[in-house]
Amino acid sequence: MRIALENFTKTFGDTAVIENMNLEIASGEMLALLGPSGCGKSTTLFAVCGIHRMDGGRLLFGDKDVTSVPSQNRNVGVVFQNYALYPHMNIYENIAFPLKIRKDNKKTIDEKVQEIAELVHIPELLDRKPIQLSGGQQQRVALARALVREPDVLLLDEPLANLDAKLRLEMRSEIRRIQQKTGITAILVTHDQVEAMSMCDRIAIMDKGQIVQLSTPKDMYENPASEFVAGFMGNPPISFLDGTVDENDLRLANSSQSLPLSSNISLPNDGETLRLGIRPEHFQPNYPAKLSGKISFIETQGREVLYDVTLENGDVLRSIQSSGMPHAIGELVTWGIDPDKTLAFAANGSRL
Template sequence: MTTITVENIKKSFGDADILKSVSLDIKDQEFTVLLGPSGCGKSTLLRIIAGLESQDSGIIKIGDRVVSHLPPRERNVAMVFQNYAVFPHMTVFENIAFGLRMKKAPEKKIKENVERTAALMHIDHLLKRYSGQLSGGQRQRVAVARALAVEPDVLLMDEPLSNLDALLRLQMRAELKSVLEASKTTTVYVTHDQVEAMSLADRIAVMNSGRIDQYDVPDEIYSNPATEYVGSFIGNPPMNFISPDYQVGTIPAGATQLGIRPEDFNVSKEARDNYWPITVLTREKLGSHQQLSAELNGQLFRVNIPNEIEIESGNTLYLMPKEDKKRWYTEGGKIIL
């Protein structure tokens, strides 16, 4: 049973509050992604869990063990770094074996674990090489194998795929998912890439300047963004936020913004009751659908429509948000449930 409990972690560097009382309950064997733009504190939180950075206040528990005062080596975690951090003066074998050697594991177990994890990451033919003789993708595999070989309670990954080129990233992402699912290790994964987060995570913690705005399964994050921030960070293009003046029907008390995803409109080329007449500014054909930038009384928003609808920029199109997809937000940007 390896849960991770983060309780009221605060951290500031000088005047900058990097983490403003962050709490997180990660379940056993869960894959949690910390998602946010650079500077939101996601890497700092990961490094505090690893013990590479110390918190100003708050508690970290791994399982039932309070680890917040322990150095990294006593936390039984493993970490994969963005720049791989494969030791250049050791062979791939020695790299993967490093953690086990430090734990004084018997030679037989070292050999077993190294061979098993190397096979898992498809680098068993590279064991005698040095990191200088490996490609970026292969180094990444070594780093993951090295982390898995120590059989850690918790696996921490800091933007592990961001140094790979796009195609390789896709491939590694799929592979990581299956490897980590099989290893059943509780994992915390940091990224700024929402697609990566959506595809890998059991639960995503969306971070916004030192706070966690929402911690939930990917579907919920997408369809019920807890804050305006989450809605505009997740989704490409992001959620539209529209003032409710144009709205017919009931508006919940306190609502100042209507949040609606670009694909959640009923679309018509002819004027209809309660439909908004919008002016199309640009149209982009994206293959599976087309994306419009449109305007209504100075309010800019984006709409995804099926390919069948023929429309030119400058034309008028009639839209109505789908009733069950409307989300309402307060002045402060919080969702009204």
């Protein structure tokens, strides 16, 4: 089902947390609300599920206006960060609870619980209590409980934050598999860009109550709309170089070095400041526009190695390369940048 927020506004006390936000999620799509803590992503999620009231704007499920429909009647499924399983009920009762409230008959409940348990791979756990389950299993139960009512939309609030690294990887693909299998519209709230990129069709990146960019993961990585988005997406993160425009070059601040700028962007006037974003994979030994610096840090990541290169003005560029190169800390290197793969930002942070 299509979900649409129109001019959504939310205030706490006198401060507006979110103002006039618009967002549309296509039917069957999984969308990530990504952003740092306090950006308003959870507030948005709670407004969609009805736990928070909207102070302005409309919320549409399909063509139906549900703005003032109480949460109980909205038909949403929610998975919380701590799973919120009912500790005094066993797994079967947990999953059956939404159906029991809906007063389904016993046989229907039984069939549906079995069916959903199969889907999330926990049929053997039904008579356990939540406390006897591992984090990953609890997560599956929470998913099953959220989905058993066949809701119009599935809301996931930081669902992987409480899992250890290995389980997180496993559940990432599991959630995506189940979402695709059921074809349900889903919203994932997360602060982890890897999660957002790997699980979702589109990402809405939020900052200070605003959606700053809404796009597919690939597009967002390659074409960030602002310095904030560029800095948020990508691990290891992008590095930035400051300088002033000098014809078609960037003269680095406090440095004698300069870099050629891409011809694809509309350059500001000479003498204006500009910030260049360079991703670690685009600072490599064989790229054309050379920069010299000293290796100040080496992080071995197994298949790849991450180098921090400190330029003479103190700026640091990151480079990620296949392992096997015999570099050492303190070594002077001259590596290159492909000007067409750099991202240029104006002084106010917007993309050029």
